[in-house]
Amino acid sequence: MGKDVRESILEAAAPLIHNRGFNNTGLKEILDAANVPKGSFYFYFKSKEAFGIALVDHIARTLRQEALAFCEANPLPPLERLRRFMEDRRNRRVQAGFVGGCPIGNLALEMSDLSSAMRERLRTALSGVSAFYASALREAQERGELRPDLDPEATAAFMLDAYEGALLRMKVEKSVEPLDRCQDYLFNKLLA
């Protein structure tokens, strides 16, 4: 029971903070959205920072589950699978009207200098996405489908960073162009 309420607070908070920022979202808004009485927040989280750490883990867990589900549902050659996965994410951004962007990237820019504990969790979350990309690139290289001079880990990290930057530009331009350009440069001009 306690665990369910904690989870429902995180689930209600995630979209609010995604759209409005961590410091810009008050505890009252979060608890109202979760239908939880005001006084109970500190029963579940010992501070807003502890809540922030749990939130990063919650978002990272959700992203990981979505990525694994995508891979299971799309048994494709590794590079094509990665390309389609990024296209799938792209289509969600279009549906969302280019609002929000990457919840991990947003928290990374906002909170890295303000909370070293949140920063550590954000670092782990981004490393997890990098590792997911890298495993596809390694598999592609073993199959001879990727330039042999590209290190899978470094390339994966570069791709993820480039995509985070494209999401930033998407938020500013309210256009899909930065995402499509990023996808084109990564897959057709760098990896090919």
Added chain:
Amino acid sequence: MGKDVRESILEAAAPLIHNRGFNNTGLKEILDAANVPKGSFYFYFKSKEAFGIALVDHIARTLRQEALAFCEANPLPPLERLRRFMEDRRNRRVQAGFVGGCPIGNLALEMSDLSSAMRERLRTALSGVSAFYASALREAQERGELRPDLDPEATAAFMLDAYEGALLRMKVEKSVEPLDRCQDYLFNKLLA
């Protein structure tokens, strides 16, 4: 005189907001840092949003002046000039201990969905940096020093976005590695 006070508020605010975020920095902190009496803020700016717009313009103007000064001081072939410019920025991040990152990129992620007026100015600021990169790439292409299949404008935009993403990762990892990796991938693996 009025203009000087307004400018000194922006100058005092820029590093505060760079390190702590826009919504997370109060008017009192800004006015204390600028040594300006509390009541006078609304004499110079009609709202915090109007102040935010002026701040984006102030940061963009400073960046533009620094970029032009760098070009004047470094009469080099275009690609080498761009590479050295990015290295110069990299060295500043190392000196700053990987704190802060890109002041425009930070505001872009934080404010694009919260203020369409600030978003418009942030879009203009980023387009200005893109255009600065693009002019170097165009010149390089005319000299036969850049892959002829790369469009200078799109390539410049991709490079800037990739760099913004690398700065995000730098803030999370507190390491220069994402910047060096980005520089390596852009100049040695994409443009070459």
